[in-house]
Amino acid sequence: MQAFERITSQVIPLDRANVDTDAIIPKQFLKSIRRSGFGPFLFDEWRYLDRGEPEMDCTDRPKNPDFVLNQPQYAHGRILLTRENFGCGSSREHAPWALADYGIRVIIAPSFADIFFNNCFKNGLLPIVLDPETVDQLFREVGPGYELTVDLATQTITRPDGQVIRFDIEPSRKERLLKGLDDIALTLEHAEQIRGYEARRREEAPWLFVPIQP
Amino acid sequence: MGKTLYDKIWDAHVVRTDPDGSTLLYIDRQLIHEVTSPQAFEGLRLANRKPWRPEANLAVADHNVPTKNRDRGIADPVSRLQVETLEKNCAEFGIPVFSMRDHRQGIVHVVGPEEGFTLPGITLVCGDSHTSTHGALGALAFGIGTSEVEHVLATQTLWMRKARNMRVQVKGHVGPGVTAKDIVLAVIGELGTAGGTGYTIEFAGEAIEALSVEGRMTICNMAIEAGARAGLIAVDDKTIDYLRGRPLVPQGALWDQAVEAWRDLHSDADAVFDRVVELDARAIRPQVTWGTSPEMVAPVDGVVPDPAREPDATKRKGMVRALEYMDLKPGTPIQKIQLDKVFIGSCTNSRIEDLRAAAEVIKGRKVAANVRLAMVVPGSGLVKEQAEAEGLDKVFREAGFEWRDPGCSMCLAMNADRLEPGERCASTSNRNFEGRQGYGGRTHLVSPAMAAAAAIAGHFVDVRDF
Numbered sequence: 073m074q075a076f077e078r079i080t081s082q083v084i085p086l087d088r089a090n091v092d093t094d095a096i097i098p099k100q101f102l103k104s105i106r107r108s109g110f111g112p113f114l115f116d117e118w119r120y121l122d123r124g125e126p127e128m129d130c131t132d133r134p135k136n137p138d139f140v141l142n143q144p145q146y147a148h149g150r151i152l153l154t155r156e157n158f159g160c161g162s163s164r165e166h167a168p169w170a171l172a173d174y175g176i177r178v179i180i181a182p183s184f185a186d187i188f189f190n191n192c193f194k195n196g197l198l199p200i201v202l203d204p205e206t207v208d209q210l211f212r213e214v215g216p217g218y219e220l221t222v223d224l225a226t227q228t229i230t231r232p233d234g235q236v237i238r239f240d241i242e243p244s245r246k247e248r249l250l251k252g253l254d255d256i257a258l259t260l261e262h263a264e265q266i267r268g269y270e271a272r273r274r275e276e277a278p279w280l281f282v283p284i285q286p
Numbered sequence: 287m288g289k290t291l292y293d294k295i296w297d298a299h300v301v302r303t304d305p306d307g308s309t310l311l312y313i314d315r316q317l318i319h320e321v322t323s324p325q326a327f328e329g330l331r332l333a334n335r336k337p338w339r340p341e342a343n344l345a346v347a348d349h350n351v352p353t354k355n356r357d358r359g360i361a362d363p364v365s366r367l368q369v370e371t372l373e374k375n376c377a378e379f380g381i382p383v384f385s386m387r388d389h390r391q392g393i394v395h396v397v398g399p400e401e402g403f404t405l406p407g408i409t410l411v412c413g414d415s416h417t418s419t420h421g422a423l424g425a426l427a428f429g430i431g432t433s434e435v436e437h438v439l440a441t442q443t444l445w446m447r448k449a450r451n452m453r454v455q456v457k458g459h460v461g462p463g464v465t466a467k468d469i470v471l472a473v474i475g476e477l478g479t480a481g482g483t484g485y486t487i488e489f490a491g492e493a494i495e496a497l498s499v500e501g502r503m504t505i506c507n508m509a510i511e512a513g514a515r516a517g518l519i520a521v522d523d524k525t526i527d528y529l530r531g532r533p534l535v536p537q538g539a540l541w542d543q544a545v546e547a548w549r550d551l552h553s554d555a556d557a558v559f560d561r562v563v564e565l566d567a568r569a570i571r572p573q574v575t576w577g578t579s580p581e582m583v584a585p586v587d588g589v590v591p592d593p594a595r596e597p598d599a600t601k602r603k604g605m606v607r608a609l610e611y612m613d614l615k616p617g618t619p620i621q622k623i624q625l626d627k628v629f630i631g632s633c634t635n636s637r638i639e640d641l642r643a644a645a646e647v648i649k650g651r652k653v654a655a656n657v658r659l660a661m662v663v664p665g666s667g668l669v670k671e672q673a674e675a676e677g678l679d680k681v682f683r684e685a686g687f688e689w690r691d692p693g694c695s696m697c698l699a700m701n702a703d704r705l706e707p708g709e710r711c712a713s714t715s716n717r718n719f720e721g722r723q724g725y726g727g728r729t730h731l732v733s734p735a736m737a738a739a740a741a742i743a744g745h746f747v748d749v750r751d752f
């Protein structure tokens with residue numbers, strides 16, 4: 073996993089609440105058995121005027137000029153600013169894959185859907201929860217040339233005028249993100265403890281350890 | 287202080303807790319399907335890892351499978367590759383799988399309870415948000431992402447933080463014609479799609495106790511639509527009767543021992559919930575969604591609401607956008623909404639009782655001329671066999687419905703079944719998001735009986751006077 077430290081970037085304002093994972097990456101792209109290549113199809117139904125299909129070449133597709141990702145002033149944005157309950161709906165990890173593949177590294181919103189929020193951390197994406205007033209204020213400020221600096225180590229967002237906004241993150245998530253650590257390898261350091269749990273549990277609930285033979 | 291049902295299951299599965307509160311939680315069982323697993327298996331392969339307990343998993347393809355002419359295989363090469371990849375991966379890693387041709391194949395969330403793979407008191411996960419369904423049996427069940435699917439395969443655990451406890455208490459009894467689907471849509475209308483975020487919701491109260499286990503699955507299925515990863519319902523006699531004799535439940539003395547343990551799977555009388563929401567069942571009428579989020583819902587005798595009356599600016603914008611997408615005007619009576627298609631299916635409403643309820647309404651009647659396609663997609667091969675044994679397939683066919691093979695089908699339109707742009711559908715599924723049932727398609731969520739009545743009338747009607 074890609075480590076995350078600090079980023080200074082343009083901010084893409086996506087002024088909608090309840091953006092669901094179907095909108096982030098429509099279902100036809102879920103047929104892929106790969107983990108990469110979803111970036112060109114990020115927000116496909118909002119971004120293009122035709123209907124996207126897996127594996128298609130997106131360079132000549134008709135674009136929706138009103139959609140924020142198609143506006144030149146946000147072309148290099150890697151920070152997404154959005155509204156509450158971002159990432160609701162389907163559990164598809166293709167949503168963070170598509171965001172990351174497109175180049176997004178940070179998402180700022182007043183709230184996120186739980187599964188999506190978890191999935192972000194597995195993919196080097198940093199979701200930041202700020203109070204609705206601060207998000208409102210950022211929406212008012214954002215525009216061409218507007219940049220924020222997000223620093224994970226100090227848990228700060230620095231505005232163009234130098235003002236600093238602090239954000240919270242769980243310590244264990246922060247560390248994994250900073251180091252780009254592999255979750256499974258870390259968990260397997262506790263393999264003995266997992267086996268110990270299983271031995272205890274087998275006494276209490278032996279029926280759970282009968283192998284399933286359908 | 288007493289414990290909630292959620293506390294009890296959680297506590298029984300803690301492997302370790304770190305000082306910051308992150309908990310390594312043991313996962314008893316995992317369901318796997320073709321869409322969210324290929325990258326997880328690939329990850330195992332790349333890291334040269336083996337599943338921790340292959341036999342604690344069960345896989346079945348459901349999202350991509352065709353619902354007709356299945357003997358001809360899958361026409362779309364991309365879908366075919368995904369389904370074949372699932373079967374190959376399961377063979378390679380020793381994971382039990384129902385192939386597309388197995389008569390037990392179906393939607394994961396229908397198959398799990400039906401086989402007795404889902405048991406009370408277990409932790410169960412699946413790379414699918416509607417895993418909340420299994421909470422109906424008193425299991426702590428929730429959807430996860432693909433990295434977590436891989437993590438569970440490799441370690442039989444997940445890193446979690448405990449959610450807060452919410453109880454949704456549905457008091458009193460619903461009137462005739464009002465079903466589990468209407469209850470849960472009313473709950474979502476009340477809570478909003480993010481109201482349950484960060485919570486595990488336990489559904490309780492007379493109206494929930496009165497439901498069959500299948501009805502309870504419909505309720506828990508949509509907990510995620512209220513933002514909660516998991517929904518739960520206490521174990522009672524109905525739960526145990528439902529499970530008795532199913533193929534994968536414990537046998538002999540183990541069954542008795544398990545049942546004894548399951549009897550404790552309810553919240554203690556003095557348990558404390560972080561939030562309690564009460565609803566009066568008698569006030570719940572059949573529900574129809576009018577927008578592009580499940581919280582945008584109205585009673586069937588109501589009208590499409592007016593955004594101008596919504597004080598919250600973000601919500602108002604969302605409503606305007608939804609009405610534009612749905613091509614509806616504020617003030618339109620719900621019963622004036624005309625339909626192009628009707629879909630009875632999905633993990634919310636494709637079990638035998640759902641099909642019986644729909645067939646009951648349809649019997650001896652014909653699908654309206656303006657409805658281009660009305661289809662029934664049973665939740666599993668076994669549901670299909672049961673329905674055919676009861677003659678329900680004939681009732682549907684004679685009325686003009688198509689009778690299909692099991693799978694997710696038009697719930698999310700990953701296979702060939704989908705809405706065309708602009709088409710309007712009464713659907714028994716769980717999501718009415720933009721494009722969910724096909725690009726440009728318009729979805730109204732309803733109960734099976736309401737969908738059946740709408741197919742006959744050609745527009746929504748109140749099933750209570752139908």
Ligand code: SF4
Nearest residue numbers: 416632633694697698
């Ligand atoms: S039926 Fe629909 S909601 Fe259920 S698992 Fe399939 S796609 Fe998901």
